[in-house]
Amino acid sequence: MMTTILVVDDEREMRKLVELHLYQAGHHVLHADNGEDAIEQVRTSNIDLILLDVMMSGMNGFEVCEKIRTFSPIPIIFLTALDAKTDLVKGLKLGGDDYVIKPFTAIELMARINAILRRVGINSYEHHKVGIIEHDVVSRQITVNNEKIQLTLKEYELLHIFMKYEGKAFSREQLLERIWGMDYEGGTRTVDTHIKTLRLKLGEQAGKYIETVWGIGYRFEVVE
Amino acid sequence: MMTTILVVDDEREMRKLVELHLYQAGHHVLHADNGEDAIEQVRTSNIDLILLDVMMSGMNGFEVCEKIRTFSPIPIIFLTALDAKTDLVKGLKLGGDDYVIKPFTAIELMARINAILRRVGINSYEHHKVGIIEHDVVSRQITVNNEKIQLTLKEYELLHIFMKYEGKAFSREQLLERIWGMDYEGGTRTVDTHIKTLRLKLGEQAGKYIETVWGIGYRFEVVE
DNA sequence: AATCTATTTCAAACTTTTTTCACATATTCT
DNA sequence: AGAATATGTGAAAAAAGTTTGAAATAGATT
Numbered sequence: 001m002m003t004t005i006l007v008v009d010d011e012r013e014m015r016k017l018v019e020l021h022l023y024q025a026g027h028h029v030l031h032a033d034n035g036e037d038a039i040e041q042v043r044t045s046n047i048d049l050i051l052l053d054v055m056m057s058g059m060n061g062f063e064v065c066e067k068i069r070t071f072s073p074i075p076i077i078f079l080t081a082l083d084a085k086t087d088l089v090k091g092l093k094l095g096g097d098d099y100v101i102k103p104f105t106a107i108e109l110m111a112r113i114n115a116i117l118r119r120v121g122i123n124s125y126e127h128h129k130v131g132i133i134e135h136d137v138v139s140r141q142i143t144v145n146n147e148k149i150q151l152t153l154k155e156y157e158l159l160h161i162f163m164k165y166e167g168k169a170f171s172r173e174q175l176l177e178r179i180w181g182m183d184y185e186g187g188t189r190t191v192d193t194h195i196k197t198l199r200l201k202l203g204e205q206a207g208k209y210i211e212t213v214w215g216i217g218y219r220f221e222v223v224e
Numbered sequence: 225m226m227t228t229i230l231v232v233d234d235e236r237e238m239r240k241l242v243e244l245h246l247y248q249a250g251h252h253v254l255h256a257d258n259g260e261d262a263i264e265q266v267r268t269s270n271i272d273l274i275l276l277d278v279m280m281s282g283m284n285g286f287e288v289c290e291k292i293r294t295f296s297p298i299p300i301i302f303l304t305a306l307d308a309k310t311d312l313v314k315g316l317k318l319g320g321d322d323y324v325i326k327p328f329t330a331i332e333l334m335a336r337i338n339a340i341l342r343r344v345g346i347n348s349y350e351h352h353k354v355g356i357i358e359h360d361v362v363s364r365q366i367t368v369n370n371e372k373i374q375l376t377l378k379e380y381e382l383l384h385i386f387m388k389y390e391g392k393a394f395s396r397e398q399l400l401e402r403i404w405g406m407d408y409e410g411g412t413r414t415v416d417t418h419i420k421t422l423r424l425k426l427g428e429q430a431g432k433y434i435e436t437v438w439g440i441g442y443r444f445e446v447v448e
Numbered sequence: 449a450a451t452c453t454a455t456t457t458c459a460a461a462c463t464t465t466t467t468t469c470a471c472a473t474a475t476t477c478t
Numbered sequence: 479a480g481a482a483t484a485t486g487t488g489a490a491a492a493a494a495g496t497t498t499g500a501a502a503t504a505g506a507t508t
Contacts, residue, residue: 013317020322023339152454169364189496190456196498213364214464215377215495221363376465413485414467420487436485438475449508456503466493473486478479 003117004028004046008038008064009053009079014102018051018079021106022113035059039067046164047074049116051109054080054091062094069095075116079104128163131222133206135163144206154179155198162210162220171217191217227341228252228270232262232288233277233303238326242275242303245330246337252402259283263291270388271298273340275333278304278315286318293319299340303328352387355446357430359387368430378403379422386434386444395441415441 005022009015010033019029030045032038035058041047050068054061065076078091078099091099097116100109128135134143142149142159151159157179161170172188180186195218199207211219229246233239234257243253254269256262259282265271274292278285289300302315302323315323322336350361358367366373366383375383381403385394396412404410419442423431435443 012319016316016319016321020316154455167363167365169362186456187458189458192496193456193498212496216364219363378466410467413469416485417467417487419485439484452505452507454503454505456501458501459499461496461498463494463496465495466491468491469489471487473484475482475484477482 003048004030005113006038006041006045006047006050007031008033008035008050008056008061010034010056010058011053014053014079018109021109025110025113027113035061035064035067038064042068042072042074049113050074050076051113052076052078052096054078062090065091065094065096075119077112077116130163130166130220131206131209133159133163133202133209135159144203149201149203151198151201154194155201158194158198159202159220162218165220167219167221169213169216169219173217175217227272228254229337230262230265230269230271230274231255232257232259232274232280232285234258234280234282235277238277242333245333247406249334249337250405251337259285259288259291262288266292266296266298273337274298274300275337276300276302276320278302286314289315289318289320301336301340354387354390354444355430355433357383357387357426357433359384368427373425373427375422375425378418379425382418382422383426383444386442389444391443391445393437393440393443397441399441 005027007015007018007022007029008031009018012033015031015033019031022029030041030047032041035056038050038052042050052061052064056064059067061078061080065078068074068076075097076095078096079102080091080099081102097119098112100112127137132145134146135141137160140156142151142156158175161175161178172191175191176184176188180190195210199210201207202209208223209220211221211223213219229251231239231242231246231253232255233242236257239255239257243255246253254265254271256265259280262274262276266274276285276288280288283291285302285304289302292298292300299321300319302320303326304315304323305326321340324333324336352359352361356369358370359365364380366375366380382399385399385402396415399415400408400412419434423434425431426433432447433444435445435447437443
């Protein structure tokens with residue numbers, strides 16, 4: 001499953017470089033060039049991990065971290081040019097999960113990110129509720145009207161993306177790329193079949209949440 | 225949705241080649257053979273992405289990029305024959321988003337373009353409001369007086385272009401080229417029919433936003 | 449190897465959209 | 479006003495996209 005990573009750095013070139021690598025590694029990237037914007041995005045977007053530069057004009061990384069920790073347990077990796085022990089300690093005390101010292105290689109950064117994501121994947125508690133559907137990420141369970149339903153892998157991934165990006169219209173190609181992977185060769189009709197079974201399993205009422213966007217693909221939205 | 229891409233290269237044959245591929249991939253293409261012209265076009269036209277050759281007589285690609293960055297965050301992909309490492313860094317420092325090394329294949333170029341466009345599409349939350357009409361690009365939904373209306377692909381594309389270029393008069397040919405593509409064979413009266421249904425669906429008040437420009441085509445403008 | 453489940457493919461039925469066409473209506477020009 | 483040209487409209491044909499059931503294929507499990 002694709003992850004959304006927020007890159008916070010006030011140096012544009014450094015941010016771009018990091019973004020490029022993250023993007024090529026298959027992550028979704030959001031960015032902010034200041035602390036306030038970063039905090040706002042954490043509040044409003046569905047972000048999985050933050051790469052946070054420590055030295056920024058205005059609010060510094062530690063302050064941003066402290067603020068975010070008042071309302072979110074989202075993993076934070078500090079990017080820092082400093083290498084004093086005190087920073088590590090300070091950052092971790094404030095709730096950071098890891099830190100990387102500039103300059104760093106793409107490989108190193110990816111390794112840290114993957115390590116953290118793996119770790120939180122086990123510990124994190126994600127729970128989405130949209131209309132009468134509830135999705136508990138940890139247990140991978142879906143309930144409709146509090147009744148458990150059994151989904152296959154593809155159905156589950158579809159619903160996961162739909163619920164995460166409620167209201168967004170997806171083309172079949174986008175869904176294939178995200179769930180099946182860039183290298184998928186088969187036809188786009190496959191998506192239709194999975195949509196069919198997913199609608200069926202979601203039942204009369206919740207099945208209608210999946211709307212057909214004619215000529216494009218599908219959109220998930222609570223309809224009354 | 226069709227994107228407008230500006231190709232900047234002083235070698236005519238290279239430019240033509242790139243343009244052809246872009247056109248076949250369904251993009252709308254503009255071109256410039258020097259930096260000054262490119263900058264002017266970015267200022268005055270509504271461009272979604274720039275393919276910028278680094279080595280040009282007169283202003284080079286990096287200088288052009290630097291200049292553009294003083295007033296626009298538009299994605300820029302460098303085309304370069306120069307060595308990778310140094311250019312990547314320099315280009316990205318100046319605000320470029322990616323770069324492609326010549327010679328490149330059409331597939332590679334398209335992949336880069338799509339990657340950038342996708343990223344931009346994800347990061348930017350586009351929402352247009354013109355008069356009583358609102359258009360949310362992500363969900364592909366249109367509301368008139370906060371009431372959702374259901375548009376077909378062609379109607380949607382028409383309204384999208386109209387709202388994007390509010391006030392501009394379009395000929396039927398221009399609309400056909402942008403929405404239907406260069407290989408469209410049918411007659412121009414098809415546009416009229418779609419305008420008719422679009423006006424109908426927009427309703428009494430908003431339908432009047434689409435004005436007929438006699439002898440030319442149509443213009444979208446808020447009238448009071 | 450046999451059995452089950454999940455996934456993909458396929459094609460027919462169905463739905464919606466797009467195009468065409470004929471005629472009504474409107475605008476411009478002489 | 480009348481002719482010529484351009485646009486508006488409703489209905490029907492044509493094209494395109496979606497849904498669905500069933501069958502084939504692939505993957506896992508026993």
